[in-house]
Amino acid sequence: MKISIVGSGYVGLITGISLSSLGHRITCIENNKDKVFAINNGKSPFYEPGVDLALKSAIKKGLLQATESLKEGVINSDITIIAVGTPTIDNKIDLTFVKKASEEIGRALRESKKYHVVTVKSTVLPGVTEQVVKPIIEKFSGKSIGEYGLCMSPEFLSEGTAIKDAQEPDRIVIGQYDDKSGMEFAKIYNGSKAPIIFTNLWTAELTKYTANSLLATLISFSNEIARIAEATGKVDILEVWKGVHLDKRLSPINGRVRIKPGVLKFILSGCGYGGSCFPKDTKAIASYADELGIETSLIKSVIEINNTQPIRTVKLLEDVLGKNLAGKKIAVLGLTFKPDTDDLRESPAFPIINELLSEGAIVFGHDPGAYKEGVPPQLSNLGISLANSTEEALKNADGVIVVTSWKEYTQLTPKFFKENMKLPVVIDARRIYNRSSFTNAGVIYKGIGL
Numbered sequence: 221m222k223i224s225i226v227g228s229g230y231v232g233l234i235t236g237i238s239l240s241s242l243g244h245r246i247t248c249i250e251n252n253k254d255k256v257f258a259i260n261n262g263k264s265p266f267y268e269p270g271v272d273l274a275l276k277s278a279i280k281k282g283l284l285q286a287t288e289s290l291k292e293g294v295i296n297s298d299i300t301i302i303a304v305g306t307p308t309i310d311n312k313i314d315l316t317f318v319k320k321a322s323e324e325i326g327r328a329l330r331e332s333k334k335y336h337v338v339t340v341k342s343t344v345l346p347g348v349t350e351q352v353v354k355p356i357i358e359k360f361s362g363k364s365i366g367e368y369g370l371c372m373s374p375e376f377l378s379e380g381t382a383i384k385d386a387q388e389p390d391r392i393v394i395g396q397y398d399d400k401s402g403m404e405f406a407k408i409y410n411g412s413k414a415p416i417i418f419t420n421l422w423t424a425e426l427t428k429y430t431a432n433s434l435l436a437t438l439i440s441f442s443n444e445i446a447r448i449a450e451a452t453g454k455v456d457i458l459e460v461w462k463g464v465h466l467d468k469r470l471s472p473i474n475g476r477v478r479i480k481p482g483v484l485k486f487i488l489s490g491c492g493y494g495g496s497c498f499p500k501d502t503k504a505i506a507s508y509a510d511e512l513g514i515e516t517s518l519i520k521s522v523i524e525i526n527n528t529q530p531i532r533t534v535k536l537l538e539d540v541l542g543k544n545l546a547g548k549k550i551a552v553l554g555l556t557f558k559p560d561t562d563d564l565r566e567s568p569a570f571p572i573i574n575e576l577l578s579e580g581a582i583v584f585g586h587d588p589g590a591y592k593e594g595v596p597p598q599l600s601n602l603g604i605s606l607a608n609s610t611e612e613a614l615k616n617a618d619g620v621i622v623v624t625s626w627k628e629y630t631q632l633t634p635k636f637f638k639e640n641m642k643l644p645v646v647i648d649a650r651r652i653y654n655r656s657s658f659t660n661a662g663v664i665y666k667g668i669g670l
């Protein structure tokens with residue numbers, strides 16, 4: 221099938237690549253001409269493991285191309301997927317890009333004679349597809365449902381594993397305005413083994429927010445328990461989670477084999493969640509509930525715990541170095557919101573760094589992915605030095621906070637910290653090191669939940 225995708229950000233481009241692997245012809249519509257040029261030359265505008273290789277292969281097979289012309293892309297396709305950004309402004313979802321895409325799609329459809337399905341893949345609140353997208357498309361196309369189709373199908377991929385997540389989805393949720401829309405759109409998944417859930421537009425929209433809010437809730441719950449563990453002075457939260465994870469309802473036993481579900485990754489304590497999804501989606505669903513008159517005290521607490529969790533790592537550092545960090549050199553290892561991405565959005569590294577700077581510390585940051593292709597503005601104006609190696613970041617440091625669990629950091633030894641730092645004070649914000657081997661080696665080791 222011929223599919224056009226409006227927006228070549230994370231969701232748009234990865235969706236395009238994965239659908240091309242099912243044999244579809246994809247046109248990525250993007251108004252940033254540098255991105256169009258990069259994509260057509262097999263270079264992804266963002267970093268993601270495996271994306272360049274997969275993109276080049278799709279282009280080589282003649283299955284993917286990018287264009288600035290929305291009209292051309294829409295008219296020459298059977299299905300158009302809206303995958304533009306939905307940022308938050310004042311805790312509310314900003315639909316500017318969704319509205320603009322809907323208008324332009326509507327104008328293009330006015331000139332098309334065949335049945336065309338429009339599917340929203342951007343994360344939007346319940347009601348947006350029916351109450352915002354549909355009227356705009358109808359106004360500008362002059363068509364009504366039946367002449368065109370309308371679906372909402374959320375994306376569940378994670379950064380760092382996006383290609384695999386998109387090519388082998390665990391489920392496909394298709395919210396359909398009517399049966400015909402859903403049946404036509406589902407054809408793009410012919411050959412996929414994933415279960416398809418057909419539902420209405422509103423349910424599909426709420427499914428996405430629920431999935432992300434649940435994971436964010438598990439993280440904040442884990443961090444709240446970590447605070448209790450820390451306050452006792454007697455408990456290591458990792459041992460608590462070991463005991464909890466082995467509940468057979470969380471990790472079932474199949475014969476003699478213990479299954480370790482991926483969700484357990486979210487029932488662990490750390491310095492909080494970041495990224496472009498959890499922070500934005502939890503805030504958006506809470507303010508949507510407010511509008512409905514529903515009190516979401518749980519989700520609001522999840523947000524509040526996450527807002528305060530990062531700077532608890534600085535308190536752990538102060539427990540060792542004292543309250544006055546003025547003039548002390550502190551290294552921060554990991555600036556991205558998670559490993560295997562160059563994405564800095566809402567990274568817990570920022571509140572940590574700002575707290576350190578406000579206390580007068582001299583901060584050296586390091587990250588294997590965040591500034592590989594040049595220093596982004598979020599980092600250039602931060603007031604920290606960016607190190608080219610972990611050695612450089614740690615050299616003569618009075619303390620280090622390890623914020624992101626990049627593989628490169630998980631492999632660092634106590635000896636390495638001792639040899640490079642002035643004072644080997646290691647704050648493990650992701651609990652990636654073996655506590656006893658660090659303390660036995662003479663490192664002053666502190667971590668979340670200890």
Ligand code: UGA
Pocket residue numbers: 375376377378379380432435439485486487488489490491492493494495496497498557558
């Ligand atoms: C998340 C969801 O996991 C995806 O299912 C969803 O499709 C995506 O958002 C989206 O809405 O687009 P992503 O933001 O890429 O994916 O990253 P995650 O791996 O879920 O991690 C999110 C944050 O939670 C990271 O900052 C990570 O460090 C943090 N986290 C994760 C914790 O703080 N503790 C944990 O135990 C696990």
